[in-house]
């Protein structure tokens with residue numbers, strides 16, 4: 001991923017921040033699933049990486065005395081500040097945590113954001129420096145196998161590369177190994193969630209409305225033209241039952257506890 005696309009990722013999230021809460025269906029589901037996996041202990045400080053509009057701040061405030069929200073999008077952070085003036089906020093890049101986080105946390109969470117990381121190994125390794133001796137981290141993000149129906153449809157109309165490649169489960173595990181989290185007990189599990197939409201256009205709409213539409217495939221240079229869209233709609237109508245388009249999200253949950 002080039003630095004241009006990183007700026008593009010953030011600009012695109014910023015431009016749709018006002019719609020995020022309305023359209024973030026899978027993100028909310030995944031966030032609930034992640035919260036269920038966090039032991040209900042009394043934490044001192046929690047750090048949320050890629051917090052977005054801070055949808056889960058009330059739940060995080062129940063878990064911890066002090067909440068810090070980090071996001072690279074100033075616009076997302078401005079929503080957090082408006083809604084939760086007492087929450088600490090950081091405009092920063094989770095791929096460069098060392099440059100923006102100096103405090104130690106006993107809980108570090110992230111929901112539906114780390115798929116945008118350019119360097120998972122570095123991100124995982126930096127956890128060691130910003131966590132307390134007794135700490136845990138809990139992450140949920142989509143991995144390869146997600147959006148497979150949409151990817152298949154784009155391939156079939158001659159537009160491979162339109163849907164971003166997600167990290168595979170093997171790549172995630174390799175990054176964890178390379179990060180050498182020797183003092184942690186780490187579990188990696190996956191769950192596939194299927195959502196039903198009336199049609200392919202509704203799926204694209206839901207992705208676009210949350211700002212998650214940056215194409216990180218440098219080799220793919222097409223724009224989603226009216227012709228491509230028309231081909232896609234006609235193709236999927238012919239292939240699927242009327243008014244039903246299923247979408248799978250394969251979510252990876254990583255829970256790490258310092259031992």
Ligand SMILES: C[S@@+](CC[C@H](N)C(=O)[O-])C[C@H]1O[C@@H](n2cnc3c(N)ncnc32)[C@H](O)[C@@H]1O
Pocket residue numbers: 009010013014024027028031049050051052053054055070071072073076092093094095110111112113116117210212
């Ligand atoms: C899909 S949203 C998830 C928001 C929130 N965690 C939730 O569950 O609703 C992804 C967020 O990650 C942020 N993001 C993407 N790349 C980032 C990076 N390198 N550093 C920090 N934040 C990043 C985006 O700005 C966006 O707010």
